Amino acid sequence: MITVLVANPKGGCGKTTIATNLAAAFANGGLRTALADADRQRSSLYWLKLRPSTVPRILGLEWIKGDPKPPKGIDRLVIDCPAGLRPWRFRRFVARVDVVVIPVLPSPFDERTAERFVKRILRNKAIRRRRAAVGLVRNRVRARSRAADHLEIATTGMDVPDVGEIRDRALYLEVASNGLGIFDLPTPRIETVQADWYPLLRYIETAGWRGSANE
Ligand SMILES: Nc1ncnc2c1ncn2[C@@H]1O[C@H](COP(=O)(O)OP(=O)(O)OP(=O)(O)O)[C@@H](O)[C@H]1O
Ligand SMILES: [Mg+2]
Structure with a gap:
């Protein structure tokens, strides 16, 4: 199993959008997929409720309280984190992840939060011990905008x-x-829209398997 944590303390940067779309991508690839919602807003669980029975199934998990255990018989587990995740819960989640995906929006405030969050994650012992992969995804990018160019330069230095x-x-x-x-x-x-996701999906597959091999 590859476990992907989608996290960033900044609200509205696209955690749920990325978590749900990743889960849908895995499920459509024939993988047994679970989506764990750690956010009291329950957006991912709500999305799952709306999901028609005609599309590949995704197992929903409510991970809002306590110390939940990953289910058995799953190929991909995606965890959708809330913006304000308590540090002790965050440490528990990262203790078992293979890949951390950090969405970041083109805005100086979001860049700053992401930069600090990356530093915090890289100091985390579990991430270092597991050699979990950490990757930034620039989200809601508008082509040829100054904010987009700025964000690309910012992430390169992170x-x-x-x-x-x-x-x-x-x-x-x-x-x-x-x-x-x-x-x-x-x-x-929508081939061109899906193409945006290929580098991230490739990164998860490569980094995730390397992570699992370290266990
Ligand atoms: N690439 C995108 N293009 C257009 N809209 C987007 C994109 N990514 C996210 N959004 C929109 O931005 C809003 C916030 O996204 P989302 O709920 O995924 O963020 P979040 O990080 O999960 O927020 P929260 O911190 O509240 O959990 C939503 O309305 C979503 O549809
Ligand atoms: Mg969310």
Whole structure:
């Protein structure tokens, strides 16, 4: 199993969007997928409730309280973190992850939060012991904008790999309101949107398997 934690203390940077779309991508790839919601807002669980039975199934887990255990018989586990995760809960989650994905928006405030968060993660003992991979994803990027260029320069100096950009698309909200991710849609229609996710998906597969091999 590969466990992916989607986290960033900054609210609204795209954690749930990335967690749900990753889960949909894995499920559509034929992998047994679980999506754990650690946020009291329960957005990922709500998304799962809306999910039609005609698309590949994703197991929903409510990880809002306590110290939940990962389920058995799962290939990919995606954890959607809340913005304000208590430090002790955060330490428990990172103790068993293979890949941490940090979405970051093109804004100086978001860049600053991400930079501090990366430093905090890299100091974490469990992350170091497990040699978990940590990657930044630039989210809601608008082509040829100054903010996008600034963000790309900022992430290059952040000590963890920049694993690509997800462009700003109204489609994400549209599909989310039907319990879908973009990998649930027929490819020819939205090939270029799905292509944004390939570097991140490749990173998770490569880094995740390396992580599992260290156990
Ligand atoms: N690439 C994108 N293109 C367009 N809209 C996006 C994109 N990513 C996220 N959004 C939108 O931005 C808003 C916030 O996204 P999301 O809920 O995923 O953030 P979050 O980090 O989970 O927020 P919170 O910290 O409250 O949990 C949502 O309305 C979502 O649809
Ligand atoms: Mg969220």
